[in-house]
Amino acid sequence: MNYQPDKLYQGIILKKVIYRETSIICNILTPQDGKITLLAKGVRQSKNPAFGLLQILAELEFSTHRKKDSEWHILKTCELKQTYENASFQTTAILQAGAELFDQMIIPVPEATTYYILLKNYLSYTHNFDNNSIALFWRLLLRVFELNGITLDLMHCVSCGKETSLFNGYHLQKQGFICPQCENDAFPLMIEKITTEEKDLLNILPAIGIKLDSIAISPQAAKQITRILMSHLNLHFNDHFNLKSLKLI
Numbered sequence: 001m002n003y004q005p006d007k008l009y010q011g012i013i014l015k016k017v018i019y020r021e022t023s024i025i026c027n028i029l030t031p032q033d034g035k036i037t038l039l040a041k042g043v044r045q046s047k048n049p050a051f052g053l054l055q056i057l058a059e060l061e062f063s064t065h066r067k068k069d070s071e072w073h074i075l076k077t078c079e080l081k082q083t084y085e086n087a088s089f090q091t092t093a094i095l096q097a098g099a100e101l102f103d104q105m106i107i108p109v110p111e112a113t114t115y116y117i118l119l120k121n122y123l124s125y126t127h128n129f130d131n132n133s134i135a136l137f138w139r140l141l142l143r144v145f146e147l148n149g150i151t152l153d154l155m156h157c158v159s160c161g162k163e164t165s166l167f168n169g170y171h172l173q174k175q176g177f178i179c180p181q182c183e184n185d186a187f188p189l190m191i192e193k194i195t196t197e198e199k200d201l202l203n204i205l206p207a208i209g210i211k212l213d214s215i216a217i218s219p220q221a222a223k224q225i226t227r228i229l230m231s232h233l234n235l236h237f238n239d240h241f242n243l244k245s246l247k248l249i
Helices: 089-104 109-126 134-147 196-203 205-210 219-236 244-248
Strands: 007-019 023-030 034-040 058-065 072-083 169-171 176-178 191-193
Touching: 007 034, 007 089, 007 109, 023 089, 023 109, 034 058, 034 109, 089 109, 089 134, 089 244, 109 134, 134 205, 134 219, 169 219, 191 219, 196 205, 196 219
Parallel strands: 034 072
Antiparallel strands: 007 023, 007 058, 023 034, 058 072, 169 176, 169 191
């Protein structure tokens, strides 16, 4: 027999592309096998039982089969469990940024359940917010940093090591925040400057989820903090990540 036994999955769609006239290829994060590639034949036909179900940010329960010599899973049955799209265009973009992030990550199968729970919690929590949802993306990045051993220290100067919250910027070469004294000796082009508002947001970042209703985040601060956090990620992964959804924020 050329096919492996059917397998039942739970998963969240991270990416989808049109394949030929009636089919779709999806990247799906599952807690069992990490990320899998799913070929859904004929699902763009209105008579197909899975028509309209395979959307980015959808959580599914589905069964597949695949050939023994192929990494591609072929969809057999599909049931929609939850969709995380939001009425707010900006919040949906931030939700999709989380999906893009996980799609572009290398997720070892033994850690798949941890990442799956992290993404599901992020989508569930962020889905309920129309304002300041970018802060929840920042918090997601902090958790990803921890899982990959690149924790961003928000309490110490990356240069002198002294405990402080009085950061003036992020040092691109040393990959951390720098105090005013050490900044004087740093090459200016190596520093991503931050404003007072951005300092205050960074100070509360680890617990920012419980403060979303009481803070205001300016568009400038949203872009700069996002740029710094994404720089921290890319500096450790050789510019691997390009999240198109962030351009809509």
